[in-house]
Amino acid sequence: MATLQSWVSTLSNQLSLQSLASNNRSAVIHSSAVKANPRDELLQNENDCSKRGLILVGMGALTASMLPSNIASAEGVPDKYQAFVDITDGYSYYYPSDWREFDFLGHDSAFKDRFAALQHVRVGFIPTEKKDVHDLGQMEEVIFNLVKNVYAAPTQVPTIYDIQERTVDGKNYWTFEYELESPNFSRTAFATIAIGNGRYYTLVVGANQRRWSRVRNKLKVVADSFKMLDI
Known part of the structure; x- marks a missing residue:
């Protein structure tokens, strides 16, 4: 038990220390918000326009053929949502189409x-040798420790409302709803955690508690849409 709690309590520090700045991120193509392969950036420096056009056509066909089959197509994205697909880091999810990247x-x-601005979604990951979320331990215990020891500040009172597990293409995901209550402010959110590709992924989507009843169903779509891609 002590080992599990110690491992979970270090996640916040590991996420903060991990460098995922823009210089390490590949370009995002907003046809359906696909994070492209870094080699596409080389095409921007090509001086011969006609040659560049030929390369782009070839690379476009190659990239399309390399996309994993479980990536959401534009036709499958729910109305008023857009798909973000990261083929480099191995994950995808939907977000409201009127939101902006930051x-x-x-x-x-x-x-x-x-x-x-407090109504947002964010995704981060840290390296892990574990293969599946079940390797973390018993689901309810892991999530309780995560919310209490990582998500909640010392001045906040955490409450967990719901915990769900889903399996997609043999991959397991835990999604839970929780609230962090402070003396002057409360925030409610969904979080989805999953392990794959040697990474521990976390998606959090939430809003001010006063707006929660109006946006809850909208944000649940985001939480449930998170998928890991094979890389």
Whole structure:
């Protein structure tokens, strides 16, 4: 038990220390928000326009043929959502189409509401030798320790409302709803955690508690859409 709690309690520090700045991130193509392979950037430096056009056509066909079959197609994205697909880091999810991308310290990708900045989604990951979320321990115990010791500040009171497990293409995901209550402010969120590709992935999507009843179902779509891709 002590070992599990110690491992979970270090996740916050590991995420903060992990460098995922923009200089390490590949370009995002917003046809359906696909994070492309870094080699596409080389095409921008090609001086011969006609040659560049031929290369782009060839690379476009090659990239399309290399995309994993479980990546969401534009036709499969729910109305009023957009797909973010990271073929380099091995994950995808949906986010509301009117949200904009922004940098969130220690995270690989993030999008927020244009008018309510606290209403946002963020995804981060850390290296791990574990193969599946079940390797972390008993689901309820792991999530309780995660919310209490990592997500909640010392001045916040955490409450967990719901825990769900789903399996997609043989990969397991834990999604849970929780609230962090402070004397002057409360925030409610969904989190989805999963392990694959040698990485521990975390998606968090939430909002101010006062807005939660209005946006809960909208944000649940985001939490449930997270998928790991084989890389």
